[in-house]
Amino acid sequence: MAFDFSRFRKAAAAAAILGAAFAFTGCGEQTPEGVAVEFSKAGYEGDLDKFYDCLDTVQMKGVSKSEMTGKLQPMLEEEKRKVADQGGIKEIKSIRSVSTESGSHMLVTVRASFGNGKTEEHKVYLNKTSKGDWKVELR
Amino acid sequence: MKNTLTLASACAAALSLAIPCAAWADASSGAASSDDAAKGYIEAFYVAQGNEILSKYDLVIPKDMKYHQELDLKDKIVKAAQDATAAAGGSKIKEVRLGAPKIFDDGKRANYTYEVAFENGKTVKGRVQAEQLQDGKWKIPLEKKQLPPEAKDCLAVFAQNQGHGFISASQMLGGGGDDEDPSVVKITVPGFFAYASDTDYSYLMAFPTSDSRVPAEDRKYWNFYSSESTKFKSEDYKEEYQKSYALLKAYEAAGYLKLEEGMVDFDYYDAFSNPKIQKATLAGVKINFTDKGKKEILSGDKSRYHGLPTLMLMGKTAPEVKGDITMQKGTKGLMSRPDTFTCPISFGLKAPDGVDSKIVAAYLKAYAPFAIPRDTEIRLVWNEKENAFEKGY
Numbered sequence: 001m002a003f004d005f006s007r008f009r010k011a012a013a014a015a016a017i018l019g020a021a022f023a024f025t026g027c028g029e030q031t032p033e034g035v036a037v038e039f040s041k042a043g044y045e046g047d048l049d050k051f052y053d054c055l056d057t058v059q060m061k062g063v064s065k066s067e068m069t070g071k072l073q074p075m076l077e078e079e080k081r082k083v084a085d086q087g088g089i090k091e092i093k094s095i096r097s098v099s100t101e102s103g104s105h106m107l108v109t110v111r112a113s114f115g116n117g118k119t120e121e122h123k124v125y126l127n128k129t130s131k132g133d134w135k136v137e138l139r
Numbered sequence: 140m141k142n143t144l145t146l147a148s149a150c151a152a153a154l155s156l157a158i159p160c161a162a163w164a165d166a167s168s169g170a171a172s173s174d175d176a177a178k179g180y181i182e183a184f185y186v187a188q189g190n191e192i193l194s195k196y197d198l199v200i201p202k203d204m205k206y207h208q209e210l211d212l213k214d215k216i217v218k219a220a221q222d223a224t225a226a227a228g229g230s231k232i233k234e235v236r237l238g239a240p241k242i243f244d245d246g247k248r249a250n251y252t253y254e255v256a257f258e259n260g261k262t263v264k265g266r267v268q269a270e271q272l273q274d275g276k277w278k279i280p281l282e283k284k285q286l287p288p289e290a291k292d293c294l295a296v297f298a299q300n301q302g303h304g305f306i307s308a309s310q311m312l313g314g315g316g317d318d319e320d321p322s323v324v325k326i327t328v329p330g331f332f333a334y335a336s337d338t339d340y341s342y343l344m345a346f347p348t349s350d351s352r353v354p355a356e357d358r359k360y361w362n363f364y365s366s367e368s369t370k371f372k373s374e375d376y377k378e379e380y381q382k383s384y385a386l387l388k389a390y391e392a393a394g395y396l397k398l399e400e401g402m403v404d405f406d407y408y409d410a411f412s413n414p415k416i417q418k419a420t421l422a423g424v425k426i427n428f429t430d431k432g433k434k435e436i437l438s439g440d441k442s443r444y445h446g447l448p449t450l451m452l453m454g455k456t457a458p459e460v461k462g463d464i465t466m467q468k469g470t471k472g473l474m475s476r477p478d479t480f481t482c483p484i485s486f487g488l489k490a491p492d493g494v495d496s497k498i499v500a501a502y503l504k505a506y507a508p509f510a511i512p513r514d515t516e517i518r519l520v521w522n523e524k525e526n527a528f529e530k531g532y
Contacts, residue, residue, distance in 0.1 A: 098213035100206045107210035
């Protein structure tokens with residue numbers, strides 16, 4: 001089981017980054033850690049709207065929201081199914097965070113605990129927008 | 140000794156990211172003495188105080204460093220401290236005992252051995268070096284002087300880099316400096332991986348220039364992959380594909396896989412030049428695991444394979460890889476970038492039932508630089524341009 005960002009790169013196995021800008025519409029607590037946790041929670045629960053709301057879409061010029069969500073939806077649905085197989089989400093929390101010297105980028109490591117006792121960790125890269133919000137950069 | 144091990148990992152990260160490990164930064168936060176610098180560092184390292192450990196290092200972030208690299212480096216350092224703290228059972232430090240410092244001739248560096256006693260009765264030993272800043276204060280250089288007496292993490296680095304044709308500089312971390320004893324690295328690798336996936340199948344992609352079925356316009360995708368991602372050279376990858384395919388066929392013959400050859404559609408993003416989702420069609424081999432393969436190879440851990448034949452070596456059929464890397468006493472350290480480097484390594488290798496071990500061995504020898512026949516001596520050649528050791532055995 002893995003909330004596996006690499007799946008977004010899929011078979012290409014090449015460096016891949018999703019990005020896009022989006023006005024903040026409710027991706028959790030507006031701390032980097034809060035956004036990372038909320039984003040991860042949305043991913044595990046298959047909450048497409050919230051997942052997308054958390055994304056930094058600045059780099060996604062030319063890619064429509066529908067195109068992006070169309071890509072994301074089956075992946076999130078699969079994640080949701082896998083989480084269910086793991087006994088659901090018991091807890092998601094940030095366990096480590098570091099910032100760039102500039103303070104405009106952060107890396108938050110999130111640990112998820114599942115109902116079957118297993119845990120997994122993944123990294124969430126966040127960018128600070130011009131409005132001061134923190135958004136997730138998929139890479 | 141957990142501390143030095145994890146320090147090595149942090150430094151490995153720095154090296155692999157080409158960070159100038161010994162540059163000075165934020166001099167005002169240095170300690171008044173080398174003893175204080177060493178103790179402050181140890182206390183921050185073993186009782187994880189968040190990012191405080193970062194301030195103990197002499198860490199400079201080059202202006203041209205990408206922010207992802209900066210974040211990854213810092214994350215490794217903080218994680219190393221967290222791991223060290225966890226290894227100590229999360230206990231408070233009872234006492235830090237520093238050995239007498241060994242002062243270098245220039246008077247600006249001091250090596251310490253230390254022992255940390257925790258309140259729960261655990262103790263750890265390690266070594267640390269402090270260096271004097273230009274303003275007279277002391278910090279801990281983020282470099283390879285924190286030698287690992289044992290370093291299983293090194294194997295992870297080896298593992299991650301197998302197949303890339305180069306052994307990264309970080310893999311060789313732990314080499315003894317002129318004043319150090321030989322560093323012996325104990326190795327146990329359960330298998331290796333490079334790319335996480337969670338599907339029941341994966342693909343082996345053909346190298347376009349070697350396959351007439353691939354439209355010419357699609358070849359650019361692999362060019363991107365080659366030049367921007369892994370720096371493969373075309374012919375290198377072609378050869379790897381061929382050997383990988385041969386290995387897959389051997390596994391198929393043994394009943395672990397069912398291969399389907401054909402054209403493969405995939406999505407890709409090139410975030411640096413064109414972030415729009417694009418599609419490409421390449422010749423490929425779809426790798427389907429049989430029930431036997433799932434049982435014997437995947438071993439219930441599908442999150443740790445990536446689609447190339449190396450995945451065959453995961454799980455229950457993983458080769459038993461054990462050995463020692465002995466850095467020769469007097470070998471110049473990594474930072475001095477030696478022209479050659481010799482380390483004897485011995486490995487055991489086990490192919491899964493029904494698969495010719497020679498085929499597996501041939502693949503490993505070509506693409507898993509660390510998986511070398513027993514008692515083979517490898518000679519690594521430093522490649523300045525690639526900032527890495529070439530496999531030279």
